Amino acid sequence: xxxKSDIEIAQxxxxxxxxxxxxxxxxxxxxxIPYGHDKAKISAEFLKxxxxxxxxxLILVTAVSPTPAGxxxxxxxxxxxxxxxxxxxxxxxCLREPSLGPCFGMKGGAAGxxxxxxxxxxxxxxxxxxxxxxxxxxNNLLAALIDNHMHWENQLNIDPRxxxxxxxxxxxxxxxxxVTSGLGGFHNGVVRxxxxxxxxxxxxxxxxxLATDLEDLEKRLGNIVLGYTRENEPVTVRELxxxxxxxxxxxxxxxxxxxxxxxxxxxxxxxxxxxxIAHGCNSVMATKAGLxxxxxxxxxxxxxxxxxxxxxxxIKCRKAELSPDAVVLVATIKALKMQGGVAKADLGEENVAAxxxxxxxxxxxxxxxxxxxxxxxxxxxxxxxxxxxEVETVRAFCENFGVRAINCTHxxxxxxxxTELAEHVVExxxxxxxQFRTLYSDDMSLWEKTATIAREIYGAEDIIADxxxxxxxxxxxxxxxxxxxxxxxxxxxxxxxxxxLLGAPTGxxxxxxxxxxxxxxxxxxxxCGAIMPSCPCPDCRVCRPRMRFALTKMAGxxxxxxxxxxxxxxxxxxLLRARKVGQFxxxxxxxxxxxxxxxxxxxxxxxxxxxxxxx
Numbered sequence: 001x002x003x004k005s006d007i008e009i010a011q012x013x014x015x016x017x018x019x020x021x022x023x024x025x026x027x028x029x030x031x032x033i034p035y036g037h038d039k040a041k042i043s044a045e046f047l048k049x050x051x052x053x054x055x056x057x058l059i060l061v062t063a064v065s066p067t068p069a070g071x072x073x074x075x076x077x078x079x080x081x082x083x084x085x086x087x088x089x090x091x092x093x094c095l096r097e098p099s100l101g102p103c104f105g106m107k108g109g110a111a112g113x114x115x116x117x118x119x120x121x122x123x124x125x126x127x128x129x130x131x132x133x134x135x136x137x138x139n140n141l142l143a144a145l146i147d148n149h150m151h152w153e154n155q156l157n158i159d160p161r162x163x164x165x166x167x168x169x170x171x172x173x174x175x176x177x178x179v180t181s182g183l184g185g186f187h188n189g190v191v192r193x194x195x196x197x198x199x200x201x202x203x204x205x206x207x208x209x210l211a212t213d214l215e216d217l218e219k220r221l222g223n224i225v226l227g228y229t230r231e232n233e234p235v236t237v238r239e240l241x242x243x244x245x246x247x248x249x250x251x252x253x254x255x256x257x258x259x260x261x262x263x264x265x266x267x268x269x270x271x272x273x274x275x276x277i278a279h280g281c282n283s284v285m286a287t288k289a290g291l292x293x294x295x296x297x298x299x300x301x302x303x304x305x306x307x308x309x310x311x312x313x314x315i316k317c318r319k320a321e322l323s324p325d326a327v328v329l330v331a332t333i334k335a336l337k338m339q340g341g342v343a344k345a346d347l348g349e350e351n352v353a354a355x356x357x358x359x360x361x362x363x364x365x366x367x368x369x370x371x372x373x374x375x376x377x378x379x380x381x382x383x384x385x386x387x388x389x390e391v392e393t394v395r396a397f398c399e400n401f402g403v404r405a406i407n408c409t410h411x412x413x414x415x416x417x418x419t420e421l422a423e424h425v426v427e428x429x430x431x432x433x434x435q436f437r438t439l440y441s442d443d444m445s446l447w448e449k450t451a452t453i454a455r456e457i458y459g460a461e462d463i464i465a466d467x468x469x470x471x472x473x474x475x476x477x478x479x480x481x482x483x484x485x486x487x488x489x490x491x492x493x494x495x496x497x498x499x500x501l502l503g504a505p506t507g508x509x510x511x512x513x514x515x516x517x518x519x520x521x522x523x524x525x526x527x528c529g530a531i532m533p534s535c536p537c538p539d540c541r542v543c544r545p546r547m548r549f550a551l552t553k554m555a556g557x558x559x560x561x562x563x564x565x566x567x568x569x570x571x572x573x574x575l576l577r578a579r580k581v582g583q584f585x586x587x588x589x590x591x592x593x594x595x596x597x598x599x600x601x602x603x604x605x606x607x608x609x610x611x612x613x614x615x
Contacts, residue, residue, distance in 0.1 A: 006113045010121035013262040021260045025092070025293045033255065035129050038120050041255040042268075042289065044214065053292040056090075057429040058322060061300040061379075062309035062369075063330040064362050065339060065502070066492060068106060071332045072113065072381040072411070073300045076418070079116035079410025080328065080379075081298050082263040083422035086415045091296040093118070093261070096272035096282045097132065098125045099200045101172040110272075114411030116418075118259050118267045131208075131270070132170050132199050134253035138221075138246040139202045143167045143194075145242045146226055147181065151189045156235050160192040163227035164516070170199035201277050206521035208250065209271035209283040210319055217254060218247040224520040234479070236519070256286040263415055266294075275302025276492045279311040279523070284320040296429065303492035305329060305365040306457050313372050314438050314453075315485045315523055323436045326428040327369050327376045328421070331362055331394060331405075333386040339502045348385045352393050357503070359397045364495065364504040366403055368457050373435035375428045378405035379421050384412075442483040446473045446515075449486045450526050454510040458495045465512035472515050476524060481517060490528035497528045 004012075018040045019029055031046035061080065063071040077093050084091035095118065098110035109125035111118045118124060127133065143165055150158050169176065176196035182189040199205065203224060211217035222238035229235060237243050256270040270286035273279055280302030281287075290297040301308030309327070316322065333355065334347040340358030342351055362378070369376045378398050380391055391407050398405035404424060409417030428434075440452045447463075447470070454460040465473075476482065493499040496508045516525040 006109075006117065007121065009115060010111075010117050010119050010262070013117075013119050014264075015119055015260060016264045018258060018260070021264065021266050022258060025266055027258075027293070032258070033252075035257075036123075039123065039129065039257060039259050041129060041252070041257055044255055047256075047285065047289055047292075048213075050289070050292040055291040056293075056295045056297055057325040058287075058291065059296060059298045059326050059328065059425055059429065060309060060312055060324050060374075061298060061328045061330060062305040062312075062365075063303070064332075064335055064365055065304040065306065065494065067332075067335050067338055067344075070107060071330050071335050073302075073330050074110055074118075075112040075114065075116045075411055076328065076330045076379050076381055076408065077298050077300045078112040078118060078261050078267070079408065079415060079418040080422055080425065081267065082116065082261055082265055082410070082415025083418040084296055084298070084415075084426075085263065085265045086419055087422050087426070089296055089422070089426060090294045091265070091298060092290045092294040093265075093267040094282050094287050094290045094297055094299040095267055095269045096280075096300070096302070097128055097257070097269050099132065099198065099272055099274075100126070100170045101198045101200070105172050112261075115262060115414035116410040117262050118269065119262055120259070124259065124269065128269070129253075129257050131253040131257070132272070134250055135202060135204050135208055136168050136170055136199045138249040139168045139199070139204050141246060141249065142224075142226065142237060142240075142242050145240060147189045149240060156239055157229040157231070158227050158235055159230045159232075160190045162229075162232070163192065163194070165224075165226040166194065167196045168199045168202045169196050172198065198274075200272055200274050203518050203521055204246070204250075205271065205273045206278050206518060206523075208254065209273055209279070209281060210316070210521055211254065212284055212288075212320070214247065214251060214254060217250060218243055220520040220522070221246050222520075223522075225517055234517075234519075254285065256283065256289055265415075273302075275308035275311060277489045277525075279315045279487055279521075280308040281312050281316045284316065287316075287322065288320065296426070305369060306495055307488070307490075307492055309369065310439070310453065310457055311487060313374075313436075314440070315487060317436070318438050318442075318485055319522065323434070324374050325434045326425050327374050328425060329362075329365055329369065329376055329378045330381050331378055332381050332383065333390045333394070334383060336362060336394065341502070350387045350390060352389055355390055355393050356397070359394065360504040361495075361502070362394070362397070363401065364459060366398070366401055371439060371456060373437045375431070375433045376403055377421070377424055377428060378403055379408045379418075380405055381411070382407055382409050440485075442485075446477055446482060446484070446486065446524055450488070450512065453486060453488055458510060459504060459506040459508075460496070460510045461507050463510045463512055469512050469514060476515070476517060481519065481524065485523045487518070487521075487523045487525045488528060489525055 015038045018038050022032055031043045033041040061073050061077045063073050081091050081093040103109050103125050111121045111124045178195045181194040182191040207220045222243035224237040225234045226237055227235050256268045259267050259269055268286040268290055271283035301312040336358035337347055337351055337354050339361040340354035342354045366376055380394055395405040406421045408421055440449045451463050454463045490497050491499040494501045496505050510528050513529050514527045518525055
């Protein structure tokens with residue numbers, strides 16, 4: 001018998017009228033703004049009325065480092081929510097809305113899967129209630145106003161070369177990443193280099209998900225730094241008087257969306273920033289509404305725990321004054337085998353040895369989450385190809401660290417496949433064991449905050465950056481942004497910045513390519529990865545595969561050579577030998593030689609650098 005697809009399962013679901021779902025939460029009909037019969041928004045006026053209600057328990061669902069297809073955080077969140085209802089608990093799920101980019105890309109939709117889905121699935125994965133279109137319109141309104149202002153008097157003296165605000169489209173369209181706008185003559189505006197991001201990468205999406213009400217949204221929109229003057233002074237949206245019009249476009253979208261699961265349990269879906277380039281959490285308004293409406297709120301954060309969970313705990317909880325009571329860490333056998341070195345084509349075969357090796361990744365995530373003072377349990381999101389021996393291997397591994405790992409079959413069985421997990425999560429929440437704390441304080445420097453994340457979460461030795469980036473850190477602190485939290489932007493596939501460096505690497509260095517100010521969202525985006533697009537040495541041959549070479553630093557110059565310099569060369573400061581392995585050695589990470597090797601690494605050949613002949 002053929003296995004039904006997600007869409008076939010979703011289309012066969014029996015949905016209840018959304019008013020009935022709302023009534024079970026104590027939401028009256030006049031507080032709903034219906035979008036058809038099966039989805040609705042909850043009015044802002046009603047949310048104000050319930051603000052005095054006691055908060056429920058907050059549960060975060062996160063995951064190990066993911067495979068390209070994802071590990072089922074949304075599916076597990078839905079399965080757990082349905083299981084809560086089966087064991088007699090009043091719970092609500094708070095999820096992110098899907099983006100059209102991934103929906104039409106390799107990842108697909110984001111409404112769960114199998115028999116653990118939110119519905120109507122096709123509506124949710126497409127236009128839903130139009131929130132993302134409203135965010136895109138507000139973003140592009142600002143872009144149009146900037147260009148129009150520069151075309152006419154340009155009273156704010158905006159430098160076209162220093163406009164940082166980009167247009168957005170909710171689609172994967174690489175051809176629009178960098179464009180030249182204003183072509184076609186004088187009446188078409190100022191000619192300048194511009195570009196498009198995907199909608200979920202817009203700062204407005206981050207602001208939308210961190211705002212507490214409409215007034216807070218307008219204030220944050222006004223704080224956005226859209227670019228700089230010719231004197232390199234920041235220009236804000238408030239100076240352009242655009243924040244009011246942008247808020248008007250977002251007024252209706254800011255009200256949370258109510259939908260249901262296939263088992264007719266409530267779910268709030270609102271907002272959807274990515275976790276590798278933004279903070280990866282649903283809206284604060286939806287989460288707080290859930291806490292006032294139910295006894296248990298189950299929410300998820302994007303990608304692995306090193307990205308989504310770290311930002312949920314360090315950014316969202318800090319800003320919204322939330323305190324989680326438990327964390328569910330989702331793991332799949334295939335993801336752990338991939339972390340253990342198994343090729344994608346072979347993930348369906350039993351391989352306990354590789355699984356044990358890949359469990360190092362799971363261990364790192366468990367240890368990281370423990371640093372935030374919140375109890376953790378592991379949900380094994382089981383696939384049909386997983387064997388009992390593999391599941392038992394993960395369960396026994398987690399037991400060694402005092403963490404309970406539970407076999408979950410919600411994809412095939414819905415809520416009843418996750419009741420054991422639900423009972424354990426309730427036990428954790430009600431135990432009072434949570435002693436939540438953030439990883440760093442507001443008063444730490446921006447550089448040290450970034451280094452703390454790299455060391456404590458990524459297992460890195462340190463961070464490295466060139467002089468220009470270091471100066472930007474200092475500049476943001478001088479301008480009054482030093483107390484902002486850090487939002488790391490890096491690959492989701494590894495703890496390092498190399499997506500091919502799997503498992504739980506240590507001793508590597510995190511190169512910082514650039515940092516960006518998100519003054520409206522009130523965090524600093526730190527973009528990690530290769531520092532330069534090419535090697536600075538014109539005669540360098542180091543990007544040849546498997547080549548060993550020496551890097552010599554001379555007074556006033558830098559040179560690459562296959563042969564080491566002559567002994568006693570007075571210009572020699574250090575001799576370094578490198579080999580192609582994929583990370584930086586701690587011994588010389590802060591030297592210009594290490595920066596040089598980082599530049600070489602972007603050509604496709606990452607290296608370890610080691611001092612083999614000191615001064």
